[in-house]
Amino acid sequence: MVRVLAADGSAPAAWSYRDLTGAALTLAARLQEQAQALGRPARVGLLAENSPEWVAADLAALFAGAVEIPVPTAFTAQQAASLLQSADLCLTDAAGEAALARWRTSTPQPVLPDGCPAVALDLPALTRAPRPAAPPQIPAHDQIVKVIHTSGTTSAPKGVQIRRHGLDELLTSLRARTRPEIFERYLSIVPLSLLIEQVAGLYMPFLAGGSVSFLPPGTALVGTAADAAPRMLTLLRAARPTALVVPPTVAGLFLALCDQQPAESVTERHRRIFGHDGPVFIACGGAPVPRRSSSASTPTD
Template identity: 45%
Template sequence: MSHFIDTIRTTMRERAGAVAIVQLGGRASPERVVTYGTLAEECNALAAALASHCTPGATVGLVAANSVAWIEADLALLLGGHVEVPVPLAFSAEQAAHLLASCSVVLTDDAGQRRFEQWRAAAPQAFQAVPCFSIGQLIDGGGVVPALAVDTATDRVCKVIHTSGTTSSPKGVRIRAHGLDALLASLWRHATREDYARYLNLVPFSLLIEQVTALYLPFMAGGTVVLPPVGEAPLGDPGALAADKLALLQRACPTAVTLPPSLVEALAGAADRWPDLGTEALCEALFGRATPPLIAAGGAPVAAATIARLAQRGIVVLQGYGLSENSSVVSWNTRAANRIGSVGKPLPHVACKLGPDGELAIRSASLFAGYSGSDPSACHTDAEGWLWTGDLAEIDADGYITIIGRKKNLIITAHGRNVSPEPAEASYRSVAGVADIVLLGEGQETLSAFVLTAAGADPVALRHELERHGERWLSGVERASTFVFEADAPALRASLFTVTGRPRRPDVERHVRARVAATNMPHQL
């Protein structure tokens, strides 16, 4: 297969009249349709205009919402041979300044410009020296230019992707163009062009997995990327709730989606509300089409029981595992080989092994080119080229991988029992009314749970449901004996969870301790 950039360039040329992007209409704006021909013209115009502001290969920041402008900038930077640094709008000024420090210029759309100005007001010295340009204005001033011809035969760092760390300075993962090539070639061995005929975007484009699945796979297939209406926050941004995306799934009629665990749970809950519908009618109700889309899930564990419930209704969820250091996907269940409860087998270009303590190591053609910056959570690569992921796993005789949890998140109780919190949290998360849950209990006799409650949930009734669930599905050491409830809210999530939805466990523990102390609640912390 040719380089993915060359493939996308060929698609834009040969399918000029086909629809590349649809941004659904909403209260703020009408529907917008962009053809491949228009996409090519605007990407080339942007790259040409950008050339007057920075040298070839320069590092360029991208601060934008999930928009047509974000996609145009991403492709223009790839086609122009630059190093792209996408920055989540949910980042604080300190986090954004850390990632943008090496950038020659910053590109923004309207939402990105507003966020950039907020960061600059909060930390003027950190941002005053970084030139900032509007993507739309650069495109309008770029004129008609010939197609760009970046050298794809030579490997290079094409992106620096943020990944959550343990400090306020997120480490940047340096992504190689040929690494993305190797990854995409492996993914195409388990998918068809028809799968990616119509992809619905639901999470921030700043996440590498969404760039791969929402942009490069559909554009390589000549498919259509469907964007939510202008102003609708993606999952992971403050204010975005999984249940609110169900109507969007039905409206968009996607052939493929990648779902975070929260939306898989919401999907299962919606299916449960129509117990008498057959598969075809259920798919019409959920996805606006008679057959289910290709549904991939990742980012955190999904309860096996939830995936099994959907499978019984004819809706298959293919859980996978990845990390930015491998250009995203490491392993994936497929239609031909799907073992519920696992994260699938390694992709064809990936080798995996376990260390003596169960830590998963990987070696592949898509490994990153190192970090920009450092963090205690950084992965280690040994002299033989094995990347030690920090994740505890099991690999069965057939090669299926099961992720047990993060090595550094392991809870050791007062009785010396080791508990990986992630699988139990995934199980508890399947209980109706639980928006999220974090287990705590280092050095304690039993575990405690911090529970974010969904709208309308009654904490008293929910406590009983969680206790019953734990007794039925979890071992004694995994069950929480104490529950601390708090209503889910965007500000709370922003302070206690990363942009990718993972809990900042030390921050959660401090928050719970303070709350317990202020209310004299019984606790085990």
């Protein structure tokens, strides 16, 4: 199940994996048609916020044996153009279309290369469409399936090629070392253009039969705006997460929340911060974090 939280606290919108997989198979058939015309796997840009549309497009690219190039909507026009220079088409949701429009006004140079159309993802229409008869195209063992961006902090972002066997081995390793219940309710707060978020926030919950919750549409993801992390904290109780991946800044916020009420029990603390009293798996990377808060009795990692 994929859920999209509501900004007003009302019930989240929900999409079943069955619906998203069906939409992905329909889109994959169209990508396979393009690959046949090109005589090679299609290179597919993906410009979308964390959303059900992103999930369907990502699965479609995998099913079609395409080379997926995910691009954050928070990138500058120059950063996006450096990644999309070889794309054959670019799939977009509403946020992706808004990013393209913003970039057109910020630079005279086109972000998309000549002959690369922007294709809007109409998830309801894809869900209603008849399922294709042909099976999906399974990528070859050593085929490149993704080109993941680097940070681009010192120069233009560079694409890191991810092959199918590398992704398979990573998932196999993680599944052998984690329990399925960890991914019962994953909360996605960092961009899905990052490989770690694709693995932890999409593939692991999918394989474990869990769910993933996305922030309300238009909500800044952590790492894309200075105040994104503090605003995200208000949504934790609604999401009731059992797992999430966070940068060190959010780990620091969690420690600060723990220190606000040092006398409370672990169960009380979980209810106050996460909305439930069960365990929460928090993975953090990018910089060192303290092993303990001043009031915590157990390590934070």
